[in-house]
Amino acid sequence: MSSTTYPPISYADYLKTNELLNQQKLRSEEFGRKAHDEMLFIIVHQTYELWFKQMLHELDSVLGIFAANPIPEQSMLMAVHRLSRMVEIHKLLVDQVSVMETMTPLDFLDFRDMLYPASGFQSTQWRLLENKLGLKRDQRLTYNAVPYHAYVNEAEAARMKQAEAEPSLFDRVDEWLTRTPFLKTKDFDFANVYGQAVRELLQQDREAVRRHAKSDEDRERNLKSIDETEKVFNALFDASRYAELKSQGHFRLSHEALQAALLILLYRDQPIFALPFQLLTKLQDLDELMTQWRYRHSLMAHRMLGSKIGTGGSSGAQYLKAATEKHRVFADLFNLATFLIPRSKLPALPESLTRKMNFTSP
């Protein structure tokens, strides 16, 4: 604690509380009709923006780690740790919606029309978060047919576009997954042995349906569903079939990346896959929390606005509800569950592989 170099600093100066607590300017007060609940509205949004800054701070550091090729082994724990922190923060952001909901629609009306056209759609940081995670421009719902970057000034729009242009976390994870070792060695061809095991299982699924169906209609529907699963499954190993489905939007990861993610999920107990497995889980958690947050927001918007014209003159609730699903980034990881098989049917790894996957020789 070499404080000789560091001058003392007070709490207020360190946290700049004066400046911070001087940024809450109520429009209703400015116009002589002070509305009590406008303070809550401002504070809720300002705390969101502070947390968005924190999320971007963590995300940028994970992007930094994942930009390296190869990623140093000693950086993996930190990457998982910081994604965990993002998940922890995001749970708080979802719960925070309940605080906003203590404002009644009638109280919102006291100042709502003074905010035009300000709207959450103009939150640059939220857009940066989405872009840096991996939301693509053509994936975005337009809002009132206006491109999303048209809602902000030029400097902010430039920041958003730059984030779009740079590799996102999705891109980096895709690249990193394709570099996963052990997919194909002379002792072990994962695609081959796994393909066999899965085909066996789907056949047993069919037999189960035939035996237990409640009706002909029920049986046919389920058999058809299994056939479709098998078709998608075939794409898992047939590169041109996969490319076709990918172009239709059914997949987003590269072919090798998807196979690698599957390998990690199946053999996660091998020490070399432990942190990668945790990382993929955290990406799912984050994707799910952002989805929950959009959904909670759409419910709150409905509660607050009914179907009346909103602060930005638009139907926010409907946009938010549609974006809930459309703006998902890591859906592939969720869909991997389709391709898992029971542990008891998992092909065993040859010793030549496990030796390299562990710290000590068996």
Next chain:
Amino acid sequence: MSSTTYPPISYADYLKTNELLNQQKLRSEEFGRKAHDEMLFIIVHQTYELWFKQMLHELDSVLGIFAANPIPEQSMLMAVHRLSRMVEIHKLLVDQVSVMETMTPLDFLDFRDMLYPASGFQSTQWRLLENKLGLKRDQRLTYNAVPYHAYVNEAEAARMKQAEAEPSLFDRVDEWLTRTPFLKTKDFDFANVYGQAVRELLQQDREAVRRHAKSDEDRERNLKSIDETEKVFNALFDASRYAELKSQGHFRLSHEALQAALLILLYRDQPIFALPFQLLTKLQDLDELMTQWRYRHSLMAHRMLGSKIGTGGSSGAQYLKAATEKHRVFADLFNLATFLIPRSKLPALPESLTRKMNFTSP
């Protein structure tokens, strides 16, 4: 504390811990392939069923209070209190999904196929909850085209149908709202004075849109939206128009009930409306939490199953997602936000009314 009448009882005998803790029978253990995570699966569902029993216990008591005509004033606090408790419990049930999510899809596969055809769709208590709140038979999504009561045995199906046949909480609240005093007296015709105020405001909305629209397209879309709002609004006061929209599914409450709910929201600060206002808020909270729970469940089902055949041989995730919105009961209360006007424009209540709405004379 007249313990002379009461024999002593131990914790274990009181809570029947022996019996309670003897109901966790793992199928995987029964079939000689014990899966560790099956215990979690059972415990999560059993705790849900215990909480469903508690929710039904509270709901039945509120139904009992609301069956009286008129409802005694001294029962209102208890009704609000018990609905608050249901809301508090339901928050816990939503958070509990995160505990279920600590089970990975690979671990679920260790015992999933031994559970066929058991499925959450067979939870009688959850259906009772939905029915007693007010979910109507024709509102329910079918699941694999099978009526919902076909999933359970006869006794349970009979319970569910009986709950459908009896007045639900929605029905009781509808009746209670229609009995709200002060809607129309010789000194005050709410529909009349309110209709005037709303029409003025919508006109101002139009002027705002014309002034601030970003483009012709933007303006036309918003003006059309206001016109539609005004059409729906007219239905608020035109009984035959309202009946028409109601038959199309846009409203569910009776005409007088909707107007009464609006009156309560607008004049909630009058002591006579305080508890009714809190009650309507709690109904919204509950409706929203059940909606959140269904949504969290659909996300979890996607995570756990991908698009593979589920424990009941069906695509649960898709059903749950669709049911999320379709199974809402108190949507009218949310839509009331469409009809609120700023407090500053609210017609004043004549003294002849406020005297009766308060405890002491002004």
Next chain:
Amino acid sequence: MSSTTYPPISYADYLKTNELLNQQKLRSEEFGRKAHDEMLFIIVHQTYELWFKQMLHELDSVLGIFAANPIPEQSMLMAVHRLSRMVEIHKLLVDQVSVMETMTPLDFLDFRDMLYPASGFQSTQWRLLENKLGLKRDQRLTYNAVPYHAYVNEAEAARMKQAEAEPSLFDRVDEWLTRTPFLKTKDFDFANVYGQAVRELLQQDREAVRRHAKSDEDRERNLKSIDETEKVFNALFDASRYAELKSQGHFRLSHEALQAALLILLYRDQPIFALPFQLLTKLQDLDELMTQWRYRHSLMAHRMLGSKIGTGGSSGAQYLKAATEKHRVFADLFNLATFLIPRSKLPALPESLTRKMNFTSP
């Protein structure tokens, strides 16, 4: 929505995001050794300060309502509503400790010694919150034997002292409670009839102990405890005895206020007592949440610092733990549980009273 008067405003200008997001100055960065986790440390504390501002905003409005004598009936719902909001916010603040805990002690060490002597003890807003709720100067634990206001600059110290000098929420609630009607009328002397009922019950307690004690030692200890309860109870009705106990710190409310609070708890189902009952409950919830927050902080401080010198050069964890209990404001309301009797033994209210406690004649 008369937007003619209101110029348009963007999200960024409204929420002052530029200024807000420019207040995070990392000391570690300033001194050329940027520590990643310092951003989290700053953001966590800044969001706390924003929420403190919000809590003070709500508290000031409740203090405003409670300054009136008498409090207008139409203000009670709003007072309860805003206290509810404070409770909802405080739950978030407690959960937020988990986000801070994602920082490991090793990461804290990267910048900890650059913060000297800044410390949470210098948070003016938190002190204002405690003072305005009702924490008295002589109730405060000193920290390193330094008066609490010595940690801040003069302007801030002046704000804190002013809040001490003005009536706190505790003071206002005390006054309001003493004005509760129905404590003593010609038809009903609450102190009298209640005293009789309680004495009967304590006698039954004694009989229960004698009958069920596990040993002589067990019986004597419990009988002694009942005797002490009865002594305190006598103070509830004996004004000079109460004054004596109050001077020893066992009670804080005035004598009439305590009796009134008891009346409200016992007869809360009477419409006139519904909102007062909810208000007292919210005060307890708030008191409990602030206590939980201090406790969580002491646990986190232990985790982060062990017993090493802290950022302010002091043992924060120990102070926080002791303050957890000592800084409680509404302990009287919790202790009222000691004086409740079973509903079945509750003296009935005469009709002359209930008529005034309800809206309509029975």
Next chain:
Amino acid sequence: MSSTTYPPISYADYLKTNELLNQQKLRSEEFGRKAHDEMLFIIVHQTYELWFKQMLHELDSVLGIFAANPIPEQSMLMAVHRLSRMVEIHKLLVDQVSVMETMTPLDFLDFRDMLYPASGFQSTQWRLLENKLGLKRDQRLTYNAVPYHAYVNEAEAARMKQAEAEPSLFDRVDEWLTRTPFLKTKDFDFANVYGQAVRELLQQDREAVRRHAKSDEDRERNLKSIDETEKVFNALFDASRYAELKSQGHFRLSHEALQAALLILLYRDQPIFALPFQLLTKLQDLDELMTQWRYRHSLMAHRMLGSKIGTGGSSGAQYLKAATEKHRVFADLFNLATFLIPRSKLPALPESLTRKMNFTSP
């Protein structure tokens, strides 16, 4: 999914809902004075017992993993995963206290005296949890001077005593830590190089205090605190001094185990220490959550009972508050923060070590 082997099973039969939902027997109903809130009391405690069973299920599996010597590398991920699940469940158990708190003391009184002498102290599963984690008999607070196992029947007392006799998780972690490699090799003597670095830092602490103290009194107090820290620190490396302090209750882990835990915390980024680091963190999280739970319970008991005789005829709130701190098991891990030094001062690991700590050669 070989359903040929498995007969079908319904939801109700699988979860034994009939039996489960038939274990809620209200004493107040049995005695003809049905109290509505007794159902909540029963359900809350029964769900707690179901979750305790789940926690024990996870804990037993982790104990199983940690009984092996050495622990297979492929089991570490599962151990961390299951402890994480216990943490996730325990958060729910803490939140569940808020549900219990929706019961008012007045409502509790309707049935409280019918429960004598049942009490949470008789929860066998909670005691098993504490014992299996590592709570020692002589560490337990007695309750009304009665040994804790005297509250239950013989079979349950036997279970508790057996759990005491077997190695607890604390014991197993202690053993496992002592087996941590790399503490002392010919290239690296951790105790030696670390001791030097720490001594330097404490000296800088002293200089900081002298420079920034607010008064002579302030300076002397802090210097004394540093001297005491240095004394405890010396015990970290002086085996006989450590043994002395351990016998006084300042430490519980073995000497080597404490040093190993420190090594893991300091060099956690080395892949070989990643999962061990996460495991130690989860043990702290669990310890902290159980502490929070006891504290929340003591607050609730105060709220529910004041200082009146409880259901078991004893002062539960006071016991719970004292047990909050006394019953901590992994306090050593929290106190390790005292011994950490800034990352920049951390002795570098020689390459001969890092090569073995990673999967690939540098």
